[in-house]
Amino acid sequence: MMKSIRWITAVSAALAIGYYVFHGLTYVSTDEFEPAGLGWLGWQMALPIVAITVVPIVFAFTGEGIVAAFTGRNSAAFREGLVGLGTIESFTQTGLTVNDQPQVRVEFSVEGADGKNFTAIAKMIVPLTELALLRPGVVLPVRYLPDRTDKVEVDMSGDQAMAQRAMNESMIRKGITTRHKLDIAERGIATQAVVQSLSVPGEIRDGHSKIELGLVVTRPDGSSFSTRVEKFLAPSTVGQVQVGRILRVHYLPENEQEVVIALAVNA
Template structure:
């Protein structure tokens, strides 16, 4: 769509000027240059910048709610926001921002990249360093990515799970519990920090008092690696969401709030 719109705008520009100059050359009227034909190049000159501006990938994505055709089938990576800034462009009073990412690709390799997107004012405060977002990228052109707008939560979760396994934050067995386990609530009874850090995630040793669906309780110990944003959610006395399998109550997984890691 972007290419067709821009090509049409440039073709209109060329035809407008061509028709205007041919009209002047073939006319016997000394004021032929001032005829209505002069309006065509003026309109074209005005139209072309708008066509290019409003067919920018971030603008089209905001209007269509989908990724650009170039990135629609790109690989899914895990992008961690490092910084962002306003570009000065707005769409319906919503700002366009340039986001600097550190991206972990499907192969586990990391690279720096950036994306431009329109962010609603109500969501701008949620965009901060450390936030993790699924992104689409092209293996041969990793300087630019797009935030994944496909709505395919399962694909994004699979990419996140694969990254967590590679880093040693979780295991396939724990992911199975997260998928099949019984949802329950637990209270954090104790918390200790051994001091081990992996990829910016801190190891926490927790003792949880879990409430079964029938109201009875059991106590379990678990070790978790959490990003800085997730540590505040597991302080002593906090009620947390967990999942567990009835046949193995000593193994539980935490289900944390949005943009904190599920383990």
Template sequence: MKTVAWIVLAVSLACTAMFVMTGLTDDTELPWLNGWMAGPVILLFVVPTLFRVGGMLGGGTAKAYRDAPIGMGTVVSVSRTGLSINDQPQLEIVLDVDTPDGQSFRGVARQIVDLTELAMVAPGAVLPVRYLAGGPERKVVLAVGASQQEMQAALNRVQLAKGTMTQKQLMIAEQGIDTQAVVLAMVPTGEIRGDRAVAHLTMRVTRPDGSTFDLTQEKALAASTVPQVQPGAVVRAKYLPHDESEVVVVTALAR
């Protein structure tokens, strides 16, 4: 947006210069009423608006976050800023962010969100965000350009730092083979660990050769993952070929 603003500024300055030159050299009764009059109009009214909108959209700020680390943000609240582009609203999203190195802070992101994706930023949703070093409450941006691998790696490290993933499970997630599993049963135990519900998950896991094995594990499930592991669901999973005693379930991550 700011690039467009600079281009419009350059064009409007050129038009304004022609407007002044034409007005000074024209001997007609109304020398200033000419086609170049659009230049100063755009310069005074359009260009400031473009720069203001560019600033609200992030503009150059997004570049500062391009290679910033990724954390996982839990949406606390969402409100509209009043700005919209092509009928798509800009939202102010307040998130509690957890980082791979074990830090937590309150972050605020301003983002244009497609109307069809509003449900993805509802309170309680977990979203990947990029963040910079700062105080306890600071600006973040949604990691919309990050690859699935980057986001999954960040999520794994955050879970390890929070104690919801073990070192063995991290090793399986990073080094295990990809496969599929069918959820045979999901039985809640009634236990709550932090903000997660503990359940016994029984799965039928497919080996690379097409054979299967059944496994029942105790899993602490985030609220957003519970619908993904209902009986009958086919889930992506990882395990170590030489050790079938534990399987890591890879659930979908919001982008």
């Protein structure tokens, strides 16, 4: 859609300028007292002026990330695209700004819905107040097209459940969690637990270290019970489970020894 608008604008501008030049070169005066060069004057002068003014505006406002910035939605091409998980590798500002907000070119390492990995680029307008949130290692849900994986768009749908499903499937594929644990997280009682002990056996899966935690879990009635939990954590999240930290956890009343802890991905 955006490419079509650009092509139509460019062709229209070329025709407008072409007609102006053609008119100026082929104009024949009908009055011997008419000043020379009159063929270059008249209403035709407006054609190249409008063309030169409109083309940059159209190209700027149909650029990558511009439509999303104004509409809060993904572009039509990506709106129904597949959802993957994009990990930021690097980012740079392009030099373009919209309402003093910079456009950023982000390089992602993307894990697709089928588990395959690829590198892709996204361009988006980022408010200055959120620019510091873009850093290597941050994981974001992205939309991509299976037949063209060099470009992606950060998902703008706001569907947190969909993003969580993509994250869950990724963790299952990597052996970091199981469907049974995800079921506990979904159906279990939500409460809090205090980390009483922490040990690192040394096992690693996909860059995630195995952590063994001793927890004291508080029941809804105020009583508590102790249990041990094993979890694979990324290095950036290990700080969230230090001894003395209070964690959000879920458990099923019929099996209090199976407790699932919930941690923020991009904390």
